[in-house]
Structures are given as C-alpha cells and as structure tokens.
Amino acid sequence: MRDPEVLACVSGALEQHEVRFGRASSLAPGRIFEVNAAPLPSGGALAVLHDVTRIEDAEKSRRDFHRQREP
Numbered sequence: 001m002r003d004p005e006v007l008a009c010v011s012g013a014l015e016q017h018e019v020r021f022g023r024a025s026s027l028a029p030g031r032i033f034e035v036n037a038a039p040l041p042s043g044g045a046l047a048v049l050h051d052v053t054r055i056e057d058a059e060k061s062r063r064d065f066h067r068q069r070e071p
Helices: 005-017 054-068
Strands: 018-022 034-041 045-051
Touching: 005 018, 005 034, 005 045
Parallel strands: none
Antiparallel strands: 018 034, 034 045
C-alpha cells in the first residue's frame, strides 16, 4: 500500500502504540475511505478501511439542498 494518508495513519499507530484514525482519497479515483489503524501486540499494525463515498455524497447533497432553500 503506497497511499500516503493510509501510511501516515499506520505509522502513527506503530509509533504511538494507539489506535489512529484518518481519511484517504487517493486509493481509488472518486472514492473516500475512513482509515482505522491499531498496533498489534505481536508487532505490526492492522488497518481497516471503510468506503464512505456514498455517505459523503449524501451529506453533500443534503448541504446543497439546504443552501438552495435559504432565503
């Protein structure tokens, strides 16, 4: 994995020995991922990526709708 946002999250988990959270948007064009990384007791780290593209699109549509309705 060469995504700088994911690598920063995993590196932070390894260096600080705590769960780290981040966002990545360069893994796949047009997609947005939440990244959770946690250090493992045996060494290394586990990273979980959640595709939140549809949620972000729905939130943007909601904000745009409310802006259009403002007087």
